[in-house]
Amino acid sequence: MNGKRWLRNRIPFLLINILCMTALGSFLLITGNSRDAVWLILIVWTLILCAGLAFSFLTRKRYFERLLRMAEELDERYLIPEVMEEPFLAEDLAYYRILRMAERSMLENVGDIKRERAEYREYIEQWIHEIKTPITGIRLLCDNNRSDLTRGIMAEVEKIERYTEQSLYYARSENTQKDYAVREISLLDVIHGALADNKYLLMQENVCLELPEKSACVYSDEKWLRFILDQLIVNAVKYARKTPEEGTQGSQVDSPQGATGTEPVIRFLTEDRGEYVTLSIQDNGMGIDAADLPRVFEKGFTGQNGRKVQRSTGLGLYLCKKLCGKLGIRIEIESGTVGDRMENGEIQQTGMIQQVGTTVKLTFYLNHLIHEVQEK
Amino acid sequence: MLHKIMIIEDDPVIRTELQTLLKANGFETCAVTDFDRTIREVKTEDPHLILLDVKLPGKSGFYLCSEIRSFSDVPIIFVTSSSTDMDELNSIMMGGDAFITKPYNTAILLAKIRSLLRRSYPEKQKGQLTWKGAILHPEEGSLEFEERKAELTKNEQKILYYLFTHAGTICSRADIIEYLWDSRLYVDDNALSVNINRIREKLSGIGLTDFIRTKHRQGYLI
Numbered sequence: 001m002n003g004k005r006w007l008r009n010r011i012p013f014l015l016i017n018i019l020c021m022t023a024l025g026s027f028l029l030i031t032g033n034s035r036d037a038v039w040l041i042l043i044v045w046t047l048i049l050c051a052g053l054a055f056s057f058l059t060r061k062r063y064f065e066r067l068l069r070m071a072e073e074l075d076e077r078y079l080i081p082e083v084m085e086e087p088f089l090a091e092d093l094a095y096y097r098i099l100r101m102a103e104r105s106m107l108e109n110v111g112d113i114k115r116e117r118a119e120y121r122e123y124i125e126q127w128i129h130e131i132k133t134p135i136t137g138i139r140l141l142c143d144n145n146r147s148d149l150t151r152g153i154m155a156e157v158e159k160i161e162r163y164t165e166q167s168l169y170y171a172r173s174e175n176t177q178k179d180y181a182v183r184e185i186s187l188l189d190v191i192h193g194a195l196a197d198n199k200y201l202l203m204q205e206n207v208c209l210e211l212p213e214k215s216a217c218v219y220s221d222e223k224w225l226r227f228i229l230d231q232l233i234v235n236a237v238k239y240a241r242k243t244p245e246e247g248t249q250g251s252q253v254d255s256p257q258g259a260t261g262t263e264p265v266i267r268f269l270t271e272d273r274g275e276y277v278t279l280s281i282q283d284n285g286m287g288i289d290a291a292d293l294p295r296v297f298e299k300g301f302t303g304q305n306g307r308k309v310q311r312s313t314g315l316g317l318y319l320c321k322k323l324c325g326k327l328g329i330r331i332e333i334e335s336g337t338v339g340d341r342m343e344n345g346e347i348q349q350t351g352m353i354q355q356v357g358t359t360v361k362l363t364f365y366l367n368h369l370i371h372e373v374q375e376k
Numbered sequence: 377m378l379h380k381i382m383i384i385e386d387d388p389v390i391r392t393e394l395q396t397l398l399k400a401n402g403f404e405t406c407a408v409t410d411f412d413r414t415i416r417e418v419k420t421e422d423p424h425l426i427l428l429d430v431k432l433p434g435k436s437g438f439y440l441c442s443e444i445r446s447f448s449d450v451p452i453i454f455v456t457s458s459s460t461d462m463d464e465l466n467s468i469m470m471g472g473d474a475f476i477t478k479p480y481n482t483a484i485l486l487a488k489i490r491s492l493l494r495r496s497y498p499e500k501q502k503g504q505l506t507w508k509g510a511i512l513h514p515e516e517g518s519l520e521f522e523e524r525k526a527e528l529t530k531n532e533q534k535i536l537y538y539l540f541t542h543a544g545t546i547c548s549r550a551d552i553i554e555y556l557w558d559s560r561l562y563v564d565d566n567a568l569s570v571n572i573n574r575i576r577e578k579l580s581g582i583g584l585t586d587f588i589r590t591k592h593r594q595g596y597l598i
Contacts (some may be wrong), residue, residue: 129458132457133387136387136457136478136481137479139480140390140394140396140480141393143393144393144396146550196558199481202557202562203557206564207564208562263564
């Protein structure tokens with residue numbers, strides 16, 4: 001509470017007091033009292049008045065500070081009328097009533113919106129489950145009539161699936177309850193699953209894949225992890241470097257080894273460090289601008305490359321980060337021009353100065369869950 | 377002996393296409409169309425394996441599964457579009473053997489069906505494949521011709537396996553690559569050429585020449 005302002009509010013009251021003091025002083029002087037006596041009375045009056053004002057200011061101040069503290073401690077600030085006691089002063093009581101009214105209408109609104117959101121979420125999940133039936137139908141129809149046409153259709157169907165999955169996980173990521181199950185899973189199996197999800201895209205783009213020899217076990221949710229890998233694989237393909245001179249047509253004839261240097265490569269590396277397991281997904285794409293790097297996990301952030309290459313939703317990495325957060329996986333991203341980070345030196349052999357594209361590193365802490373249990 | 381697979385699925389497109397797919401992969405199929413008499417049909421058809429949709433008109437798949445379990449131990453694969461853990465748990469509780477979510481990768485579905493059948497009906501292994509005097513041994517990864525053997529790498533063995541199972545028909549390069557991808561071998565177009573050349577060298581080493589013929593712009597034929 002601002003003291004100055006409070007004092008300014010008291011000006012009418014003080015004016016009345018001064019008026020009364022002058023009136024009383026004049027009256028006493030006229031009736032023949034000594035000057036000293038009048039001064040004494042006026043000084044005592046002033047002192048009592050000041051003490052009264054100070055006392056009332058301090059109690060008011062303490063009262064409001066307590067209310068403020070109470071409000072700050074609440075998660076839902078608008079619930080303050082529920083915890084404050086009914087005030088004694090008439091004005092306070094009026095304000096209290098107004099607060100209660102505001103609270104009630106707020107609660108109604110919040111309830112309505114919560115219900116609407118839950119219904120909408122339910123509808124979205126329902127819709128996603130329903131759309132999967134026709135997608136399955138298309139998949140089967142294409143599989144039974146394989147040709148270049150159906151392969152083209154399948155690549156598009158994969159995109160549809162990807163978008164539906166994305167919206168499903170978006171709806172789920174908003175949810176606070178845990179709807180995942182952690183169990184022991186083989187990283188290599190999840191990688192294979194994610195590659196199968198994007199088979200047609202990867203075949204279409206002629207992506208060269210490098211997988212780890214040995215699998216590592218982690219404790220996580222398979223479906224969520226697979227979704228995360230899907231996003232990362234699609235990103236790697238989306239931001240692959242495409243040089244117009246060496247497209248997909250010419251490269252088959254003159255390079256029987258299958259490595260043209262401009263071919264997109266996605267490399268999966270696992271590392272088991274006992275305490276934790278890391279999975280890195282490397283590509284040789286265009287990389288990410290250093291200025292954009294800190295913001296790639298933000299919702300709706302597309303960055304320079306996102307605008308350059310294709311329409312980018314800015315949702316993929318945001319969802320990855322969010323789901324990783326829920327699963328207790330650390331996700332890091334780096335991008336650079338350092339050549340020596342390539343481990344088997346394969347790319348340098350082509351005689352080109354190659355950039356290492358983007359590397360996304362997932363770190364699974366094996367005892368993360370144990371910590372979580374201990375905390376509870 | 378052909379294994380008979382029963383499809384309990386309410387979407388007509390998926391039902392007929394699944395039947396086509398399974399027939400093309402060497403299974404006998406039957407499908408339920410009248411969902412009020414599902415149990416009776418299961419009893420009369422007595423299939424080797426059941427593909428059961430969870431969301432069915434009338435009774436749910438979970439309920440049907442527990443009903444079937446009361447009289448039969450037939451392997452049951454649940455197929456559902458919902459991917460929640462609750463459903464997966466339910467399917468196990470009700471006696472399902474496997475759980476697969478729509479939209480499924482057909483290669484994965486077929487692999488699940490085959491492994492489940494192999495586990496439930498252990499019988500003669502259809503080991504070797506023969507075509508024009510050449511014998512392919514998929515287990516040991518080798519090809520035999522007139523008492524001479526050539527060792528094959530995993531890629532080569534899978535390519536030959538595909539050609540042998542489609543013997544007499546032209547196999548397009550894209551089909552072979554797709555089959556390899558489904559077998560978790562990520563081979564691109566160039567690598568396929570390299571592998572085919574290597575197979576041809578190995579074959580001529582054991583006296584088989586012109587076994588794999590190239591059909592221009594169409595694919596390979598044995």
